Amino acid sequence: MTGTRGGHKALVLAALGIVYGDIGTSPLYAIRECFRGNLEIQPDPSTVLGVLSVIFWSLILVISIKYVWLTLRADNDGEGGILAMLSLVTGHLKKEGRFKGVIIGLGIGGAALMYADAMITPAISVLSAVEGLEVIAPDLERVVVPCSIVILTALFLIQHHGTHWIGILFGPVMLLWFLCIGTIGALSIAQSPEVLAAINPVYAVRFFLDHGWVAFTMLGFVILVITGGEALYADMGHVGARAIRIAWFGLVLPALVLSYFGQGGMLLRAPESIGALFFTLPPRWAVLPLVVLATIATVIASQAVISGVYSLTRQAVQLGYIPRARIVQTSEAHAGQIYVPLANWAMLIATVWLVLEFRDSGGLAAAYGVAVAGSMFVTALFLYYVARAKWRWSRPLALAVALPFIVIHLTFFASTLLRIPAGGWLPLVVAVSLYVLFNTWRRGRHYMARVIEEETIPLNNFIASLRESPVTRVPGTAVFLTSSQEGVPRTLLHNLKHNQVLHEHVALVTVRTASVPRVRPEDRIETREPGAGFHRFVLNFGYHESPDVATTLEQMPNPPCGFQMMTTSYFSGRETVVLAKRPRLPLSAWRRVLFGVMQHNALDATRYFGIPPNRVIQIGSQLEI
Numbered sequence: 001m002t003g004t005r006g007g008h009k010a011l012v013l014a015a016l017g018i019v020y021g022d023i024g025t026s027p028l029y030a031i032r033e034c035f036r037g038n039l040e041i042q043p044d045p046s047t048v049l050g051v052l053s054v055i056f057w058s059l060i061l062v063i064s065i066k067y068v069w070l071t072l073r074a075d076n077d078g079e080g081g082i083l084a085m086l087s088l089v090t091g092h093l094k095k096e097g098r099f100k101g102v103i104i105g106l107g108i109g110g111a112a113l114m115y116a117d118a119m120i121t122p123a124i125s126v127l128s129a130v131e132g133l134e135v136i137a138p139d140l141e142r143v144v145v146p147c148s149i150v151i152l153t154a155l156f157l158i159q160h161h162g163t164h165w166i167g168i169l170f171g172p173v174m175l176l177w178f179l180c181i182g183t184i185g186a187l188s189i190a191q192s193p194e195v196l197a198a199i200n201p202v203y204a205v206r207f208f209l210d211h212g213w214v215a216f217t218m219l220g221f222v223i224l225v226i227t228g229g230e231a232l233y234a235d236m237g238h239v240g241a242r243a244i245r246i247a248w249f250g251l252v253l254p255a256l257v258l259s260y261f262g263q264g265g266m267l268l269r270a271p272e273s274i275g276a277l278f279f280t281l282p283p284r285w286a287v288l289p290l291v292v293l294a295t296i297a298t299v300i301a302s303q304a305v306i307s308g309v310y311s312l313t314r315q316a317v318q319l320g321y322i323p324r325a326r327i328v329q330t331s332e333a334h335a336g337q338i339y340v341p342l343a344n345w346a347m348l349i350a351t352v353w354l355v356l357e358f359r360d361s362g363g364l365a366a367a368y369g370v371a372v373a374g375s376m377f378v379t380a381l382f383l384y385y386v387a388r389a390k391w392r393w394s395r396p397l398a399l400a401v402a403l404p405f406i407v408i409h410l411t412f413f414a415s416t417l418l419r420i421p422a423g424g425w426l427p428l429v430v431a432v433s434l435y436v437l438f439n440t441w442r443r444g445r446h447y448m449a450r451v452i453e454e455e456t457i458p459l460n461n462f463i464a465s466l467r468e469s470p471v472t473r474v475p476g477t478a479v480f481l482t483s484s485q486e487g488v489p490r491t492l493l494h495n496l497k498h499n500q501v502l503h504e505h506v507a508l509v510t511v512r513t514a515s516v517p518r519v520r521p522e523d524r525i526e527t528r529e530p531g532a533g534f535h536r537f538v539l540n541f542g543y544h545e546s547p548d549v550a551t552t553l554e555q556m557p558n559p560p561c562g563f564q565m566m567t568t569s570y571f572s573g574r575e576t577v578v579l580a581k582r583p584r585l586p587l588s589a590w591r592r593v594l595f596g597v598m599q600h601n602a603l604d605a606t607r608y609f610g611i612p613p614n615r616v617i618q619i620g621s622q623l624e625i
Contacts, residue, residue: 011243017170021301023228028128030224050207052198079517081234110378112434116427117371122302128361132291156348182255185262192265219415323602367423373413444595456487478503505561517544548610580624
């Protein structure tokens with residue numbers, strides 16, 4: 001029993017560092033931007049209490065109820081995130097056969113928005129922490145941007161070493177962070193206890209009634225308070241739903257409420273402090289240590305987002321939404337610790353550019369909310385389908401629960417769209433660009449698979465032809481990677497045509513991605529024996545796993561043919577896409593060119609599937625689109 005309690009405590013501590021870094025650093029800038037970003041709202045007692053009430057009930061309704069209570073139940077075999085939810089939803093839609101294309105499009109769009117969100121998070125978090133130096137000495141303003149770039153660059157440069165050594169510090173540092181922001185918030189509340197009245201939702205309602213359109217526009221900044229909701233759901237696979245819930249209600253929510261209400265109290269006492277609101281709460285001697293702690297906390301928040309991008313990228317590759325990319329396992333003990341070089345360098349360039357372009361966290365705040373609101377809306381919509389498919393709720397009950405959140409997030413999203421001229425255009429441009437890439441790749445690969453399938457010879461017919469016209473068989477095993485589970489791969493036909501021989505054993509291997517994060521060992525391999533020395537294998541991997549074909553085959557119990565390193569050759573096809581005079585792919589000309597570029601730059605299948613390069617024979621072919 002003691003060991004179990006210790007394990008739960010360790011998971012809760014881990015949840016503080018892995019899950020709550022993003023939402024935990026929002027007090028650095030969120031409430032400040034609510035007032036500084038909308039000059040029509042002055043920090044008088046009625047507006048301060050109104051804004052605090054909106055913030056408090058946003059945390060309760062969106063994070064506590066929607067995410068912590070409801071959405072964490074929408075796990076896909078223990079994993080969360082928008083693509084995990086999409087797998088659940090599309091599995092249900094296959095049975096219903098309705099709206100599948102629209103739902104997949106929304107899921108891809110939500111994933112694209114999450115990439116845009118992840119691009120902004122490190123920049124705004126680190127900038128907002130380093131800006132605390134200006135409270136110590138105004139002249140230090142000129143070093144904020146250079147220091148932020150140095151910190152961000154160093155963070156991305158160390159990623160290839162793995163994150164285990166950073167992870168050891170995640171939980172304890174974030175525990176200290178939440179205790180600190182809660183304590184200094186409570187001390188401020190003690191000086192202005194009247195702010196506690198904002199817990200009453202009447203103040204939020206009255207705020208909207210009194211300010212109308214201005215209050216609506218302010219929602220575009222209130223959303224900064226709940227920016228970590230999607231990350232909270234996406235990271236559930238690391239620590240589990242129970243630890244996330246305990247950490248939220250036991251520490252994170254109270255600390256955030258105390259911090260926001262404490263800042264509200266400071267606004268009542270000193271409205272002029274709005275420029276550096278968070279760092280005016282502690283005594284002056286404590287500002288520098290708090291800046292250091294805030295910087296470390298924002299690095300942790302950024303690290304959690306970066307790791308989430310790596311996981312999202314692997315899922316997207318496995319599910320066929322983006323081309324194969326190099327994925328490096330950085331830990332033998334933890335399968336979730338990976339490094340994706342392409343994603344890493346793209347995020348480094350993007351975050352450094354954002355810091356140079358916007359130069360302060362206030363400028364980035366306008367850009368931040370659009371991506372968050374969009375992805376949250378998609379999750380709310382999917383919640384209805386998950387309630388129907390996974391929880392077996394009736395249609396009226398599922399609609400009654402999901403519809404209020406859909407309305408809430410549509411309202412937030414509409415408000416953030418007003419920030420487009422001030423920077424909100426950025427995540428939309430990024431998301432639309434990524435959506436086009438994802439959609440182009442998915443449609444192009446489906447078309448290629450269909451063409452290859454149409455040109456494939458049934459295996460039974462091929463074996464029958466071999467009996468009528470035998471060919472020379474040579475010792476050893478030939479493994480042909482093929483997307484078709486029925487026909488003869490083109491690489492085998494090309495090899496037979498040019499070399500006039502077949503190996504004694506021919507293994508036709510198809511790698512299939514399941515709609516679950518991880519596949520059980522007993523479900524990993526499906527085998528069939530068509531005869532004449534041919535063997536059909538289907539290797540099943542979850543979308544959260546990195547497929548290793550060679551190791552899986554070599555470790556197969558009681559294999560029907562040998563897969564020893566020195567007697568096995570792997571044959572792989574490499575299709576070169578060329579533009580046809582009469583287009584066959586139903587896409588515009590520029591998207592066909594884009595697909596060709598993506599196909600050309602996709603990681604070679606043999607490298608992606610973990611096949612030793614000295615055992616690979618690659619056969620090229622052309623495919624007109």
